[in-house]
Amino acid sequence: MVKERNILITGANGQLGRSIKKNSSNYNYNFFFMPKDKLDISNSLDLKKCLDKFKFDTIINCAAYTNVNKAETEKKKSKLINHEAVGFLAKYCYRNEIQLIHISTDYVFDGKKFFPYVESDKKNAINYYGITKAEGENIFLKYKPKNSIIIRTSWLYSEYNYNFINQIIDKVKKNKNIEITTEETGSLTNASDLANVILEIMPKIKNKEPEIYHFSNSGICTRFEIACKINELLNGSSKVEYNFKSDGNVVRPKFSALDSNKLCHRFSISNNNWLESLKIYLENYQNCL
Numbered sequence: 176m177v178k179e180r181n182i183l184i185t186g187a188n189g190q191l192g193r194s195i196k197k198n199s200s201n202y203n204y205n206f207f208f209m210p211k212d213k214l215d216i217s218n219s220l221d222l223k224k225c226l227d228k229f230k231f232d233t234i235i236n237c238a239a240y241t242n243v244n245k246a247e248t249e250k251k252k253s254k255l256i257n258h259e260a261v262g263f264l265a266k267y268c269y270r271n272e273i274q275l276i277h278i279s280t281d282y283v284f285d286g287k288k289f290f291p292y293v294e295s296d297k298k299n300a301i302n303y304y305g306i307t308k309a310e311g312e313n314i315f316l317k318y319k320p321k322n323s324i325i326i327r328t329s330w331l332y333s334e335y336n337y338n339f340i341n342q343i344i345d346k347v348k349k350n351k352n353i354e355i356t357t358e359e360t361g362s363l364t365n366a367s368d369l370a371n372v373i374l375e376i377m378p379k380i381k382n383k384e385p386e387i388y389h390f391s392n393s394g395i396c397t398r399f400e401i402a403c404k405i406n407e408l409l410n411g412s413s414k415v416e417y418n419f420k421s422d423g424n425v426v427r428p429k430f431s432a433l434d435s436n437k438l439c440h441r442f443s444i445s446n447n448n449w450l451e452s453l454k455i456y457l458e459n460y461q462n463c464l
């Protein structure tokens with residue numbers, strides 16, 4: 176069967192890249208999964224060579240500098256990957272009529288709201304990672320690649336990384352006590368759900384001016400609540416304790432939940448609640464043990 180389109184996935188060894196790979200067999204596309212060691216998006220010469228050679232129809236940019244704490248000291252590197260490389264990709268895609276799907280973050284907001292952020296809310300990042308991602312969005316919007324979108328997501332987890340969820344699971348399994356901040360409220364996103372959403376909506380995106388959408392699992396939670404739920408669902412006996420400080424030395428938004436209604440209505444997507452998706456994740460996790 177003829178494959179419908181050629182799709183490049185940058186940063187293919189990250190959580191989202193690997194989740195797309197896991198779900199990709201359900202779709203009739205030619206996927207090119209490029210991890211950083213095969214395609215460094217911050218090397219514009221190599222990037223151009225690769226894009227010229229393969230003639231992609233769609234690029235899903237999963238590559239990013241995602242270490243929020245280290246971004247404060249590795250400023251040049253994080254800006255290069257999250258901002259300048261995105262500018263290069265957006266300009267190339269505009270000139271060559273390639274669809275670009277770029278992933279951004281809840282951290283473009285300052286966290287001063289009390290109800291979920293919508294796409295039109297004003298950006299005001301409060302840490303350097305958030306600033307670079309916001310600048311990446313701005314440059315993407317400036318170049319206006321056709322049929323392209325930015326998807327902001329938040330609190331992403333998967334089996335592929337020692338993320339917040341897997342750290343809690345690990346502690347519960349080892350009966351260790353857990354100290355968790357009460358200072359962060361947001362929306363949890365199962366990377367597999369986001370991967371499916373991207374692959375599902377990709378052929379339906381038709382625009383001249385790029386658009387922004389939010390996607391996270393529905394509902395709002397605190398990190399403390401998530402830790403308590405994992406402990407309960409795994410029948411753990413860890414003691415989960417409050418900590419009134421944020422994790423790490425970097426300032427993070429106190430409230431960064433995203434409202435995903437625009438995307439769900441526009442593309443008729445049914446969204447799992449964060450707890451339902453977490454339960455499915457934990458069941459699969461236990462089956463893998």
Ligand SMILES: NC(=O)c1ccc[n+]([C@@H]2O[C@H](COP(=O)([O-])OP(=O)(O)OC[C@H]3O[C@@H](n4cnc5c(N)ncnc54)[C@H](OP(=O)(O)O)[C@@H]3O)[C@@H](O)[C@H]2O)c1
Binds near residue numbers: 210211238308328336
């Ligand atoms: N994780 C979250 O909680 C979260 C929340 C909101 C938004 N997001 C956004 O969602 C997207 C996917 O996040 P994720 O959790 O999948 O991140 P991730 O697991 O850190 O994956 C990012 C991937 O990009 C690669 N990469 C870094 N620099 C690169 C470069 N110069 N060229 C090519 N690849 C490069 C990384 O490789 P190395 O690991 O080898 O550097 C990694 O494999 C990102 O845009 C992120 O900003 C994530």
